[in-house]
Amino acid sequence: MKLQHALGGLEGLGPIQGPETKVFVQPWEKTIFAIHVAMMGLSKHLDLKDVPTAFDDEWTWADLRKGAEAMNPFDYFRYRYYEKWLGGISGFFVQQGYITAEELEEKTRQYLADPASIKTEGGDPKIDEQVLHYLETGDSPLRDAAITPAFAVGDKVVVRDIPPTDHTRLPGHLRGKTGVIDVVYDGVYQYFCSTGPDGLGEPMPIYSVKFEPSELWEELHEDGNTAFFADLFEVYLEAA
Amino acid sequence: MKLQHALGGLEGLGPIQGPETKVFVQPWEKTIFAIHVAMMGLSKHLDLKDVPTAFDDEWTWADLRKGAEAMNPFDYFRYRYYEKWLGGISGFFVQQGYITAEELEEKTRQYLADPASIKTEGGDPKIDEQVLHYLETGDSPLRDAAITPAFAVGDKVVVRDIPPTDHTRLPGHLRGKTGVIDVVYDGVYQYFCSTGPDGLGEPMPIYSVKFEPSELWEELHEDGNTAFFADLFEVYLEAA
């Protein structure tokens, strides 16, 4: 069991902290957030025409999520949201050879000693134009393919329990559970990458599946008139 | 899912720390350990004859374990072993009215300000004699009851998936799994307390059940010639 996939319904948790309504709780979080957005906007799989960036990789949510799922679960819960991003993204740039670990350490030390000694200048404006272009136009996963959905509204389905891989969009609390198709979304949708034996990669229908809380949580379900809806890729479903 | 029950096989963990071979890593841990042992030795369910202790409750491993299982799982992993004991045991004494939270806070502050100001004197030696007597003789759960084991060596069994309660001795990674009876232990054994619908309380046979790693961990099992044996109370088993 990968704890990061199996959060839904976890017992024994206390009140929600705060709740903290800020988006960023430290100024540096805006820096790593923006770097991630830029990487998504400069990802190789997009049509980059002649954007003069040195970035030469694919980078999507799938990559960030894979990193989070690969973390030690105790670390996953120990670090704040953007701390995990900082670790994952700087690790990526080192691993892909854009920078070395030593460079990063040295520059970090330099900043700690004297923030003003770090100059950040230059760069071609076309890079930022592309990042904004990405934000403005997005990266729709909708594909034009003549695929007939296997299920119709009202069909009973069982969620498959596919062996865990390095990335999945199948929440742990749904595995093996029975629900009813509530919405068949128009069209077919592709995930950012193949998840191997987990099954994502090619365009496929997606559904909103309705589950009874008593089915999901058994004796632990909350009393009351409640329904749980999960958006799921078709490959995760079987006829009940 | 209660994470404390579902540790076995958790994915994504790093190396074992240290490994730290000490039993106690801070001197104060010896204090809370000894208090727990004394409580077990002075527990009301034992034959205490005329031990002049003010302790007037049952206290067994079950009570300590219940406390750990009731913890916020993130706290459970955040605190060291004896930190959890310190929290659980001091909470128990406050809850049962032996001391007040204010007394404990006040005495803690006093100790922080001046450790020498805390005098620990007195007490009837019979109390410590009983604690040692408990350590020396134990508290055997073996019971004299004519109960025939439901299973024999070689029988295939399925581990039940009993709804979670506030305490169980059924590890999460075994639920729903099939194994083979390897040992039928002689006699019948009682657990410290009733675990309600979970099923412990009355004396019952216990078994060592052998599981194949591929059955327990499916695609994630480690290659090699390995067998997993779990000691289980009969109530957790069904014929396969």
Added chain:
Amino acid sequence: MSDRFAYDPDREAKNEARAKALEALLIEKGVITAKTVDTVNSFFQNEMGPFNGAKVVAKAWTDPQFKARLLADANAAIEELDFPPFMSGAEGEHMKVAENTDTVHNLIICTLCSCYPWPTLGLPPYWYKDPTFRARAAREPRAVLKEFGVDLDDSVEVKVWDSSAQIRWWVLPKRPDGTEGMGEEELAALVTPEAMMGVAVVEANPPRTGYDPAAQGF
């Protein structure tokens, strides 16, 4: 000492230094520019934020036909409005809006990560990304709503929407009583991100109104 959770005492200073060092190196290497971080953050502070969703909500409250179209096809309906041309941009390519009524209350969650409709709601607040919220809201939504101050009658159905595929959900909150005379702009100022996620109701006289980037941490 066996303590895997101990933190570096200079944790935040080092986080900051590392983030800034990474930025500087990526500029040096030509991956991003010296303006990228500001460009992105200005965009989220000023363009792609919860004020957009609030305007959509106000419009839906005042125009039942628009509301019907919004619930049927959120992206198409929003494109009718006078917005900059990025309301189906990043993380809003395929949105779906769930309407709160007297009998149904909707709550959006993402148990796997933090899926969120950026163009209309901006960036998700920390509580939405908190594993405790993500875990609890799935199984005990009513208890969680109560902690957020939303105390629902037993007769109200709670619908929890977990976004694990490609659709980004958000909530059309109920228009509060006592707002009959208000115009769209005035109404929009009442609508909080929390209300558009289902953990708050819109109040006619909230303690604060409108969008405050500082309150979001910008």
Added chain:
Amino acid sequence: MSDRFAYDPDREAKNEARAKALEALLIEKGVITAKTVDTVNSFFQNEMGPFNGAKVVAKAWTDPQFKARLLADANAAIEELDFPPFMSGAEGEHMKVAENTDTVHNLIICTLCSCYPWPTLGLPPYWYKDPTFRARAAREPRAVLKEFGVDLDDSVEVKVWDSSAQIRWWVLPKRPDGTEGMGEEELAALVTPEAMMGVAVVEANPPRTGYDPAAQGF
């Protein structure tokens, strides 16, 4: 700030003060005495420790008939030996010993808590109670053993014993080569708690021998 894992900077000092305060109050209230803590700790430091199990191991190595009886009924066999009369005391009421051989290597774990045979092995070391060990040893015992320095041939069967009921398991390690001339006392000095749990093998010439209470944290 959203940080549920931050620690009190005075964590250890406060832990200590709280433990001592609790002890003092329990003495005042007549629950325990001023000597209870020392009495218990001295007992574990001097009487109920891994030196007992080490003696049993040495005996089993030198007396095949005793070994056979130990494996058949550990408590009964140990009672034959010249021990103080508490070898079936607390947490040792029902013990079971698993023998390491050329073809089988045993590892004891407790995935739910920290079950451990006190009379023979004393108190469990921190690594045994570490959730990471408990989680990993169940599914990947060979990898864990390798991290502990025990590199087994593929042909050796690994048996993992998870103690969730009332039996306390421990391991009879293999007698190392090169110890043929040694007597029981000398042999016992080679046997570590780790070897009796299955995460170490006994060496004929270990860097340290015998029992050191300080190394256990006493």
